[in-house]
Amino acid sequence: MKRIFSIGICILFLASVVSYSYAQMGGGMMGGQKSEMGKSQMMQQKGMMGQEQMMGGMMDMMHQMSGMMNQMSEMMKEMPASNMKNMSKMMKNMSQQMMDMSKMMGKGMASEKDMKKMQDRMMQMQKKMTEMKEKK
Numbered sequence: 001m002k003r004i005f006s007i008g009i010c011i012l013f014l015a016s017v018v019s020y021s022y023a024q025m026g027g028g029m030m031g032g033q034k035s036e037m038g039k040s041q042m043m044q045q046k047g048m049m050g051q052e053q054m055m056g057g058m059m060d061m062m063h064q065m066s067g068m069m070n071q072m073s074e075m076m077k078e079m080p081a082s083n084m085k086n087m088s089k090m091m092k093n094m095s096q097q098m099m100d101m102s103k104m105m106g107k108g109m110a111s112e113k114d115m116k117k118m119q120d121r122m123m124q125m126q127k128k129m130t131e132m133k134e135k136k
Contacts, residue, residue: 049109049111050109054109057119061101061118061122069094071133072087090129093121097125
């Protein structure tokens with residue numbers, strides 16, 4: 001009788017430990033999904049972009065950068081010495097943009113504000129590139 005009683009208490013104790021652990025995990029698989037959703041909502045409230053959004057923006061900027069590099073190489077073929085200083089500034093700006101993009105990717109996340117700032121800088125560089133191309 002004592003043995004049955006002690007086994008019953010052990011089972012109750014184990015059941016309470018298991019249910020407590022399950023509750024701490026957030027209810028199994030759904031808990032992980034809930035915490036991931038909570039994380040995503042928290043990032044949006046703080047103005048942070050998700051990885052998919054950030055990577056999409058980065059890819060767009062990389063395509064723009066690639067196009068600008070092609071334009072620069074074409075312009076350099078026939079560039080007068082007077083435009084070398086402007087081209088040097090453009091290359092420096094592009095290099096800084098690439099460094100900033102690299103830092104952002106290294107963090108793995110970006111704020112919408114920072115991404116907008118980078119995209120605006122990219123647009124300014126493209127505008128300057130167009131102006132340089134028209135001057136030649």
